[in-house]
Amino acid sequence: MLPPRPSQPLLALVFALALLVALVVPPAQAAEPTLGELAAAKGRYFGSATDNPELTDAPYVAILGSEFNSITPGNSMKWDATEPQRGQFSFARGDEVVALAQRNSQRVRGHTLVWHSQLPGWVSNGGFPATELRSILQNHVTTVATHFKGKLAHWDVVNEPFNEDGTFRDSVFYRTLGQSYIADALRAARAADPAAKLYINDYNTDGLGAKSDGMYNLVKSLKAQGVPIDGVGFQGHLALQYGFPYKMQENLRRFADLGVDVAITELDIRMNLPADATKLATQATWYSDVTKACLAVSRCVGITIWDYTDKYSWIPSVFPGEGAALPYDENLRPKPAYNALRTALGGTPGDPGPTAACAVAYKVESQWNAGFTAAVTVTNRGTTPINGWRLTFAFPGDQKVTQGWNAGWSQTGRDVTAANASWNGTLAAGASASIGFNASYTGTNAAPATFALNGTACRAS
Template sequence: MRRTRTRAATLAAATALLAGLAVAPAAHAVTAHHHAETTLGQLAERTGRYFGSAVDNPELTDTDYANLLGKEFDATTPGNGMKWYATEPQRGVFDFTAGDEIVNYARAKGLKVRGHTLLWHSQLPSWLSSGAWTADELRSILKNHITQVVKHYKGKVFAWDVANEITNEDGTYRENIFYKTIGPSYIADALRWAHAADPKAKLYLNDYNVEGTGAKSDAYYTLIKQLKADRVPIDGFGMQAHLALQYGFPYQMRQNIQRFADLGVDVAITELDIRVILPSDATKLAQQADWYGRVTNACLAVRRCVGITVWGYSDRHSWIPSVFPGEGAALPWDENLVHKPAYDAIRNALTAAGS
């Protein structure tokens, strides 16, 4: 799913960054003490933003892992617990067990919750994906699903990824079940229904490969501009930012964030991770740290970039190796919950912006 373009990577500055991050044991003790006093979430709050992480329900049973989520972040996104297969496993029969577990954990830890996702072409229950629906039937099903889920979490979820991954790489609409049966009007309808169910929740479109400019992000720019003109309730655009070192950094990211902000919507980095080809080494981790810093700074440079969410925070529970064999080490903490240079790069960017 990731970018197919390549770019020659310049590693000298990244390697220098890693060298600069190396500390003697005594200095590291001071740094660790400082980390205990100010978390990434707290540093982000000083800039008027949040810094969160996705989490999946089984991960909450990993006590050390879950404790780090509650300690370091100020927001979370359920990785799977609010998707359609989990929330409406049978038509008209709703099950909020998984989503509620994460919401309850988040509230106990003082974390805000981003809802993910009300509609997506993947992870649909079989009763829905295998059905032969008329346009009116599917509109009714979609309206009921969105209404019931959003109402259930009204006041508990501050933002929703309403429609996820609805375009192809060339900017055309993805021919998912909703597009093929209803047509493109399902997008505006979904936003209207979500707004009616919770007028205070911020409503987003969300996708990958849209961090830089190109056909796909151009299509979202045109769509959001039209939705705004039609007075459809659209509050934000989510850039997933599943990046990979081998495909090059989206160097137009800040400018791209700004042009969406200029439409009058918020922008969020919603699913950030930066994978490497394994095995990892010091050079790759230095380049990865540079990229994490660049993404953070791109968001910090635009007032309406409201927050960053990493898609998991430790390689212990990353989704990357199972989907991209031979790749991994994508997150700011390693499998042993020891933070990597990426963590320091994020921290340094947030600290500089909040000082």
């Protein structure tokens, strides 16, 4: 027996309700592509350097893991980290970075096997004869490259071999072995990890000039000798006060014409502090121009910024009075340079955060002389339930949580964690949890800029 047919008035009502839902409920919005995704669409990667101490900063790690499709360990694969004592190797810190990249489906650029700096004293002051030093170098390269075999896309095999005038730097390796140490290192790396692309990397070679001529002549010579070399890294440590590199695109192209890949490997663009709107606008233009130069050369395979945030920049400690060099500020907020990079890569300006799978609303409900009360609403904007959540953020100032509710609250330095209570740990798709806290503060009481839920960056409002 067939069920009774609905009456015409009922059908009309159902149709009207369906039409109303279609008008009121907006369609799901596709996520804005990240810098890594925009670069990948053009056959490149867009990466960031990182360092192990930073990996305890959950909001930082959330952006690092979602915005970039390549990472470079800043220090954990250098000689002093991997072989601090002769024949005693340590890979734990490098392994940590590789594991992070694997979890986020990111490539890794290995940095660096042979460098005159950050050498343990037993190498730099060992006084070894040529035969022994060559054996030490080859053993180090072989052991480290073998350990990471199959896990790295690129290796900066030799780092910064040149003086500013294009002559070879007077390192312990050059002084004892001559320039042949470069070929020795490249051959050892190729034998240890045949799949990794092998690079020589240096700074102030970004434009045409004496130093880049020295690099060009070296690469040309190595190619003629049949020495394995796959790429040249142009670090890109630029400064507004010194001008943009001379004919950068032309310089990249001449190296590519030698039959090697080229990459921007350590990009940052510093300025004399304080930063202002004019300097930040110029910086944004430079980031765009570097990106366009790379995109114009078919063998320019990618760009890496030397960490993505001013919070962890090396610049202020090395160049006093200078800084603000990166596309994100100290509070992990995008700067004009970020939007310039998106536009140069073919995207549209804007922070992809609004399309994240979670949202956090932060509101100061009351404030007095030395304290305040804040309400925080955590929303699951994804399509599947979240079973067990952990919200992390960092205060920008001297705020300290003194009491919290509806979550387990803890704080270390500026970093705050709120873990679900036993009764609100499941967030269905579209569901929210309301939590809050009292806190003390001194100075200003600015709101946190970024939030992460279970390590994933959330939209903040």
